[in-house]
Amino acid sequence: MxxxxxxxxxxxxxxxxxxxxxxxxxxxxxxxxxxxxxxxxxxxxxxxxxxxxxxxxxxxxxxxxxxxxxxxxxxxxxxxxxxxxxxxxxxxxxxxxxxxxxxxxxxxxxxxxxxxxxxxxxxxxxxxxxxxxxxxxxxxxxxxxxxxxxxxxxxxxxxxxxxxxxxxxxxxxxxxxxxxxxxxxISLTPQLLPLRRALSAELGRRGRCPVAELQRFTLLETIYRPEDAIGALGSAIAAGEITRDPEKGRLTPRTVVGLP
The missing domain is CATH 3.40.50 (Rossmann fold)
Incomplete structure (x- = not known):
């Protein structure tokens, strides 16, 4: 205790x-x-x-x-x-x-x-x-x-x-x-696998959407910070689990992401 x-x-x-x-x-x-x-x-x-x-x-x-x-x-x-x-x-x-x-x-x-x-x-x-x-x-x-x-x-x-x-x-x-x-x-750079799964599930419900919407979902519905969504999405994109538009460049709140 x-x-x-x-x-x-x-x-x-x-x-x-x-x-x-x-x-x-x-x-x-x-x-x-x-x-x-x-x-x-x-x-x-x-x-x-x-x-x-x-x-x-x-x-x-x-x-x-x-x-x-x-x-x-x-x-x-x-x-x-x-x-x-x-x-x-x-x-x-x-x-x-x-x-x-x-x-x-x-x-x-x-x-x-x-x-x-x-x-x-x-x-x-x-x-x-x-x-x-x-x-x-x-x-x-x-x-x-x-x-x-x-x-x-x-x-x-x-x-x-x-x-x-x-x-x-x-x-x-x-x-x-x-x-x-x-x-x-507990860390300033926490493990993001639970968030990665949650964001993929949310994309399954929403369909394609801007990263900004998933950052707000992260804030309101998970234990993570909005900025953590960028790292979790980046890992999922690199693994081919999520697509992005535009395909190249820095991942920003305006980037549109979705499931393959």
Missing amino acids: AGHAAVERDVLVRYLDAWTAKALRSQRGGTYVECGGFAADALRVFGEFADRLDGHHLELVIVGSAAPSGVPEGLSVRVVADVAELALSGPVLTHLDGPGAWPLVAPMARGKGREVVVTAPAGDHRVSRGCAVELVAEDGEARLLMFLTPDEKHLATFKSELWAVDEFAGIRYRDPHDPERTLVD
Whole structure:
């Protein structure tokens, strides 16, 4: 479980760092709601922005536990017993943890600027949309990490942070939608075979289409980043599994691809 928690923490901290930087550039600010055990980690992230907090609306809400020490000046902190008590406005990023997270996903994700990170036991995947990835240990124990957002740019940012985390011993990623259930090492240059299969299957459903459409499919429907689609398609083209028009030149979003 230690390895799972380390990866979950690293992904959450990396995305929270990017989210906070954006919140501090906006007049609307933002609220981070922590319903798991990462409040101290969140405070360390906010502490890195201590010189910019004054005059901005940035709030940390901790659900079900006491506030840790080390609150940076300029950060508002609230402690509540139940997330249902919250009345929130503006952009909100929420971390929900455990099997009890699922009934809270819909209400916390509802509204403009609302984003949710869920960490829960694998096999309990109850939300069809969003980026979901299983964290699988060497002994086969798996945890689910899910991110929901209405903003595709934020989803792309989350995917970038997902693949940029440190490679923790024994933890690999698996796409819950991959019928082959392939385990993939955490890397900035990940194995693309599961994506290659998914893109070929999508082309079978769509017929010929621009690469840009498959990049968007990659963003919305897989654990991979849009740029990974270029590498996966390039390999499939070289193997004769996919055709392209024009036949030569650099593969770009405008290139049209299809099955032979």
